[in-house]
Amino acid sequence: MIREIPRVGVYVCHCGANIAAKVDVEEVARFASKLDFVESARDYKFMCSDPGQQLVVDDIREKGLNRIVVASCSPRMHEKTFRKACQKAGLNPYYFQMACIREHDAWVTEDPGEATDKAKELVQGAVSRVLHHESLVPRTVDINPNVLVIGGGIAGMQAALTIADAGKTVYLVEREPCIGGNMAKFDKTFPTLDCAACILTPKMVAVGQHENIELLTYSEVVDVEGFVGNFKATVRKKPRYVDMDKCTGCGVCNEKCPAKAISEFDQGLSKRKAIYSPFPQAVPNTPVIDRDMCIYFKKGKCRACEKFCEADAIDFDQQEEKITLDVGAIIVATGFKPFDPSVAERYGYGKYPEVYTSLEFERVNNATGPTEGQIRLKDGRVPETMAIIHCVGSRDKNHNAYCSRVCCMYSMKYAHLIREKTGANVYEFYIDIRSPGKGYEEFYNRVQSEGVQFIRGNVAGVTDKAIGEDEKGKLIVLAEDSLSGRFLRVPVDAVVLSVGLEAAEGAEAVARMVGISQDQDGWFNELHPKLAPQATPSDGIFLAGCCQGPKDIPDTVSTANGAAAEALSLIMREKVEVEAAVSSIDAERCMGCRQCETICMFDAIEYDSALNVCVVNEAICKGCGLCASTCPNKAIGVRHFGNEQILSEMEGVML
């Protein structure tokens, strides 16, 4: 439907030499000037520059143009720029169309003649399309000023504190009984060797006491509905069986509990009780009862904790609870899990007791850990030699092809601690040492000077099959020293496997819940890896910390503050404009078959049972078009991407 006589302006951008070196831009402009309804066509060095944009503004005003085509880079780069220019000149921004002659043409076409032809076709497509554009008006919706943070590790805690300090309410949801995440399990932190607890505990306490933070531990977000500025999150609060208001955290229950279980926090290296706090400085310090291990829950008798609890805080009748939270932005900070080396059998993990994962070794080193911080073999002896194997599960196409970034540094931290605490010989088997960070390379030099032996080579395996006398009773690390080309057998007392990082358990469910995607390795995808590293394609959902890829603590804290800043920037706006190019359903044609409702991944379609038709919630719709292509009746159209518009563009390109 062409309502007014279109007067199209076409602007062909040189993009310096990016386009002009391949495409004859003047020829393309000449060609465009002869197309139907084209009033003016010209080429210019940099259309995105101020004078370039001013050309468009002036032409709209002076020549009465009512449709604009800019042939330049990808719309991802500058569509918004030129839409704004149109708006500035009083033209509805949706009367603009971009032809991508840089990424789709100049950069990928060898022959200049072909590149020029292709540019003409793309311009012709854009001109035919823009004739059928309609004026659209974006809508605005109010933003709820509260923020939900999913995950109470260092990333989630930092993000929550930054937002709470700005005076906004934060709901921090953590599925474990307490906050702190993986960092709470660490002993020292590289490269400064300050103790993790010393820097983390104050943060945990700050989170626990902050008046703007509502802490929901032992809780999981199970559903997220809504859209940017207006999310509704459902949180499942698991029963602790201990009343948080009454409990004083005295620890008597823990002392008296007769049931023992394996401590997850200590990586299975020690025992805990059925009623427990994961570690002494836990926030909150209210213990939980492990229902599966509790004698009362299993056999109906005991209740020792209840008898000894002076605060009368034990409540065996506590039930699971579901609450809903209204928030405007969500920060996902679900972190990582360590790679499980038992699937890589050659390292002997699970087979030989003296093979440790790095996280287990953190606990061994920690003063509150199973050995109270002393490095001891399982039989109590002090090790004389130890091996640390890098890249376990990382840079290995059998497991994860990526580098986990932190293992080199924490491995060298272990080497230092072993040397310091036991004087044992330490062998580091590495592929490459990666130490890019403030003070990291210096730490590498320091550890080298402490007598740690670095052997460059991939480890073929760990065995207890001794050949010589010197190997008896030892674990032998089999490796190739790729610098000398020799094959080595290194007998050691214990082995630490520097396992890589993987996306946390349940990351997939979280991704589906909040409508974001994962990369091939399971890490969450950011909107742009360089320019929008904390945002996601789902408006109002931000990423912090290791859930988007392995990070050390400084980077985790930075990204957490980045995500917090983005969330704050969003909620401080108070109102948000929602995209106008969304789908709509023609109730006259809709047969109520609800296929669109099933296929929509944003839950943007609802069924109106009174009228037996489906309805689009325009605030949630992203305009992806899945529903429109699913609807056999074509009762659904996507504004700005209607059949007429797309078919005209295709005709313009192909005819």
Next chain:
Amino acid sequence: MERIYEIQMGIEELARRALETGTVGGVAALLEVPETNKIAFTLVRAPEDVKGLAPFSPWMLENAARSISQMTREAAFTQPVAVILRPCELRALRELVKLKQVNMTNLILISFDCPGVFPIGSRLNGNGDLPAAYEKAVLEGTNCPGIRQVCSACEEFVPRGADMVISLVGRSPTDTLRAAFPTEAGQKFAEALGLLAEGREVEAGEERDRLAGIRADEHNALSARIQGSLKDLDGLVSVFDRCISCHACRYVCPVCYCKDCFFESPAFSYYPHSLHKRLEQSAAGLRLPLDRLLFHLGRLTHMGASCVACGMCEDVCVAGIPVSQIFKTVGGDIQQMFDYLPGGSPDDPLPLLTYREDELKEMED
């Protein structure tokens, strides 16, 4: 093994008793009026009107799933209605349930193993007498010559999901009924009418198996024939070249449920300048109307996974395109690809709405 009962009554009597006892408020089935030589799918409400009920008559003037959809889409029946359907009608009905075009509430589904139907034209032009050859074929469990091509190659002629399944193959339409009641609703229906108490259990005949064997062979032959004629673009163009774009096939299709067909929308009306441009580029000129092949490909995409191969589309094609055989063959391939039987299990989700990470590996490079 399902239990088959011999019931001492014919279909008219069954319907009368169901209405008289108030077990159902209506019976929907083919009804013949011999005096006027008319036959139509009819909803009967009064016991005295059941005369002429002829659900086994070998004609299908429309796939009755369409009528049931029209009657129940917006509002379910408020009292039980027994509907007597052929297996392909029943599958279309069950497919339409998934597409929210049928409300099954209060429907009692009666079906029978189907010997096939004749093309509509033979009824409209003939006198409506049942050919003797048909009765013989039903009795023996063979294909009667002259039935729809897709019927003679139909391997889904035994109904799935019906509350009452009448054994027709191996019997004469005038015989008393033999039937099974595989569902809970079917059992209740039988009890309410006293069918089980009066009936006696009988063995299934071997005629059904014989027919199944013949149909399987016919199916293979039909698929090979169609695949041969469609094997490349030229084949595709030449087969659909005869199409006159009347779109009758889509009007009679039980699963084509759209209010207005997309292919009749303005999206397919061309702007004059676009036609002129096409003319400029084509040495041979343009054949009009455009998009004949596109229409069929579009319908194959929309309906292929849900096609129940009832044969209506081919029956109404004045251009003589083997539409139904094509849909049965191509649709069958699509259904096999997704391991999906349209109108089969109500638990199977529509394949095009279901994301599975591990499917269609053979399509990857």
